[in-house]
Amino acid sequence: MPTTETAPTGHDWAPLLRAHGLRVTKQRLAVLGALDGTPHASAEAVHAAAQSAGLAGLTLQAVYLILADLTRAGLARRVDAPRQSARYETRVGDNHHHIVCEVCGRIEDVDCVVGEAPCLEPADARGFVVHRAEITFSGVCAECLARPEPEPPTPPAA
Structure with a gap:
C-alpha cells in the first residue's frame, strides 16, 4: 500500500528507506537522488544520472529492480503514459x-x-x-x- 507521507526533496532519504523496511544502499540513494532531481524520469534517465553521480558500476537492470522496490514500498510512483516507457517520481502520498x-x-x-x-x-x-x-x-x-x-x-x- 503506498505511503501517505510526502517524500523529502533534496535531502536525506536514509530514514525513509529504513522506515519502509529497506536497507540503505548507495545505489538506492543514488536512484532516489536522481528521481528527486528529475521527476517523471525513465529508468534509462535514472541510470544515466546515477552513473554521472559516481556509480559507474550500476547496471540498468539494478536500476529497474531498485525502482520496483521503491514503488512497492511507496517511496516512488510509477507513471504509465501512452506510447512511452514507464516514468517514475518521488511525489507520493x-x-x-x-x-x-x-x-x-x-x-x-x-x-x-x-x-x-x-x-x-x-x-x-x-x-x-x-x-x-x-x-x-x-x-x-x-x-x-x-x-x-x-x-x-x-x-x-x-
Whole structure:
C-alpha cells in the first residue's frame, strides 16, 4: 500500500528507506537522488544520472529492480503514459494526476481539484473498495503548439 507521507526533496532519504523496511544502499540513494532531481524520469534517465553521480558500476537492470522496490514500498510512483516507457517520481502520498504532451512526450503534474483520493468513483465498482483513481490527460504543450509546422515536401519535377 503506498505511503501517505510526502517524500523529502533534496535531502536525506536514509530514514525513509529504513522506515519502509529497506536497507540503505548507495545505489538506492543514488536512484532516489536522481528521481528527486528529475521527476517523471525513465529508468534509462535514472541510470544515466546515477552513473554521472559516481556509480559507474550500476547496471540498468539494478536500476529497474531498485525502482520496483521503491514503488512497492511507496517511496516512488510509477507513471504509465501512452506510447512511452514507464516514468517514475518521488511525489507520493498526495492525490495528483498527470498531463502528457502527445508531440514531445513531456509529463507534468496536475493537482486534483477534489483533493482527497479517490477523485472519481466508478459507476459500478464491481465489489471493489476504491482507494484511488489515476488520471492521465493528453494534449499538446504550449512549446509544441508554438513550433512552426514543417513545410510539406515539394513533389519532384516531371
